Amino acid sequence: MQTSNDYHKKNYKKAPIKEVHLRVFLAIVLGQIACGYALGISGTALNDAQNYIHISDLWVGLIGAGSLLGLMGSAIMGRIADQFGRRKMLMIDMYLFALLSLLQLLTASPLALFLIRFLIGLMIAIDYTVGNSLLVEWLPLNESGKRQSQLIIYWTIGFILSYIAGITIHGFGSRNWQIILASSAILGLITAIFRSVAKLPASPSWLASQGKYKTAQKLIQKHIGKKWGLPFKLLKAKPTDSVSWKTLFTKQYRRRTLVGGLFYACQAFAFFGISIFLPILLASMGMSDSNLSGIIYNGCMLVGVLLGSRLFQTLSRRIFLIGTFFLSALALLLMLLGPAHAFVFQMALFALFSIVLSSGLTLDYPYPTELFDIKVRATGVGTCITISRIGAASGTFLLPILASLGGAHLAMLVCLVVLIVGGVICLIWAPETSPKYISKNN
Template structure:
């Protein structure tokens, strides 16, 4: 393996700070998507919102994230990472404040859409900057931590929502929605001064600026001559499907969708769902926070199992047992509170395998030339399913009831297990080149070969 001063640099204080500040985006993603579920109880009562209107409010941020991810990727390649690294969070803060003054549901939907676009834009901006500075040994763990920060943000939202709800103020929901301003501003302040990516600067012909950044971050002896040569070939969506990777694209999109449709719906309306399951309002909010922490625990456990169990078994078992937990909630919606919480907690922990594999599988199953295109396409398509699922939750709760709603969520999750059984390859123990090969990755790796990795 060829070494160079950038890819094999020791982990520095700069890298650690950049990782923390970059993770502010997924933290805010989890926060803004979850806080609306707590606020919705009061909003729906005060404004007399219909189920359709509640669904639109809940789904608008998800639609915004889908649009923002596309726009953010284009903007960061065109105008650079440094400026947009703070501008997008300033937008989140501004739109969050604006929610405090909103007077009708249409403007609330618009503002939630704009917040979602700013949150979605931060993903390609922050991950590009982090990836282009981080030594190769730490890129995986640092990018994997993005999943964990989403759940931290969601848990924080439920705690903040509960504290504000207990004030009894009629405008508590306004303070809830505006509360995202605080972490957004803090992250902006922390990000100020982050240098531009030297790789992007070189691509724009700004060599002197790139050398200045490299000397500041990596030391006086490092220059653009030490930057590794990168393959910048791109592949269109049509070429991606025609190249023979269409089935893999379908697999990743479908399993990702089956994983996040129930999960995002639960996050957006967790307090309402738990209330429908006969939990008191305070217990519903606290229960939402506890369950969110358990989602984080599930992801951490899955990170330890992904190389021990293998990708394919972890994915199938995660879908299967999480789906059974939802099935039990649907079959026994009148069970005692303690039993309901056990079922919900089991789902939260067991679904962790599908969550981390949303980032592992796409990067292992596609070659370098089309990896970015494939990951972006799968992420966007799965967000469509998440937005539809979030929109339909209040309609299902009011029209079908909590039992049927949980049964639908169980069917979607179990469908993920079936799809994974037939389509999921095993990539444990394979090199990145081997796992991306159409001929090799379709067959599970043998235990003997896996042990050699």
């Protein structure tokens, strides 16, 4: 029950950055590093495993795609978060993530590994969907987009660390590849302990959407200050009913759901397909020093996300999306048409592809959250991630098979087609969501 005093509080979303904002941000950042590491580690581990055990291309693809298939549970996790809240899910998921990572030490069965990787993907789904929702619901409005776009930098750091760990961990004989896989438990446990010690707060916006205005107001005043409170819009809003997935495909949300999922899927197909199985792809391309080439590629990936986080603040979302799809497709096309054995030429284009495509990853967190309002945000973002993981899992599953059937050229040709499709979808459907550019057009 609101009191008249509640309406005189300043909107907490306009407050300056406080300790609670940084604490929530760091908790999500650590999760992003752990998630990026866990997703990237499978490629180098499976490449190492082939030195000791026989794994068919089919199982290499399935195990590599296992976590990405688990991420398809994002829609379910998002819906649970919209119904039961964000905090508790984020407090437990990284403990389970660490435990599942360690279980990879106990089996060499392809089926068991696939199932474990799938469950790890479900834990990552919680961090992607629920973590991003909690973050955007705490951050001040003028910080939200910028901080979300920075998340991919930390995810990429985790992803690159997995590549470095994969090529440097050795000396464990036939169990070496299992040690590589299980190493993700370290980052998962660090994240879990921090969240326990930091005591993540609940989301005031979500509490208000459930009619718990008094609890939300107390939470805001405890962490930000007595003069801050819920925005007028949330105070006047009625508690939301359970959100059905059908809501996302009504006239109000249909286009946003489709473009949010399909841009993500096309981007993820190319990125994960190439990045996770980079050692296999580089070998197929005949790179004489695949470790050096891999380090260059991953270094360019970091350059790309740093560049992207800067461009995100200046370019419109729509132009940024369309540009990264078509420019990365052009880089792949030139690689396919250029001389196959010109190492410097091919590596320069591969580096350009890495920079452009990874710069577009900075849109993966803020853009889907901007597409949906508070009522359906976690469900909507979760659904977009679920659709995207179909693309990511398809790319990861198909790339080792395509590379085996037709070499690197066939794999890159398929990625090229998918990137062009993604660019066309964004050209036709992608709405502008940048507050700066929307206000200019109004």
